[in-house]
Amino acid sequence: MVNKAYCNFVKVCQSCGAEIYSGAKICPNCGTRQLKPKTKGKKSRITAALLALLLGGIGAHKFYLGRIFQGLLYLIFSWTLIPGIIALFEFIILIAMSDERFDARYGKPDVQMASKSDNNRFT
Numbered sequence: 130m131v132n133k134a135y136c137n138f139v140k141v142c143q144s145c146g147a148e149i150y151s152g153a154k155i156c157p158n159c160g161t162r163q164l165k166p167k168t169k170g171k172k173s174r175i176t177a178a179l180l181a182l183l184l185g186g187i188g189a190h191k192f193y194l195g196r197i198f199q200g201l202l203y204l205i206f207s208w209t210l211i212p213g214i215i216a217l218f219e220f221i222i223l224i225a226m227s228d229e230r231f232d233a234r235y236g237k238p239d240v241q242m243a244s245k246s247d248n249n250r251f252t
C-alpha cells in the first residue's frame with residue numbers, strides 16, 4: 130500500500146507527470162501552471178465499490194458514477210436479481226482497479242485532454 134499521508138502532499142504535474150507538492154501553482158520541473166483540481170467532481174473508488182456491494186442491485190453505484198441511464202436499467206430490472214449479480218462483479222472490478230484507471234474512466238476529463246494534446250506536440 131502507498132503511504133496515504135504522503136499522497137495528500139504530492140500530486141502529479143498535469144503537463145510533465147513529475148511528482149510535485151500538491152499546493153504548487155507552477156511545476157518546478159517544467160514550469161507549467163497547474164489548473165485547479167476539480168475536487169467537486171472527483172469520485173471515490175471505494176465509495177463506488179461499497180455502493181456496488183450494498184446497493185448495487187438497484188444501481189446505486191451507477192448513479193454515483195454519473196451513469197444515470199445504466200442506473201435506471203439496474204433499477205428497472207432489480208426484481209430479476211441480475212443487476213445484483215452484475216454489481217457484485219463490478220464491486221470486485223472496482224476494488225481491484227487502480228485509482229489511476231478509475232480516475233481515467235470516471236473523472237478528471239480535463240487531465241485526459243491535457244495528456245492527449247501532449248501526444249500531438251512535435252518532439
Ligand SMILES: [Zn+2]
Pocket residue numbers: 142143144145146147156157158159160161
Ligand atoms: Zn511539470
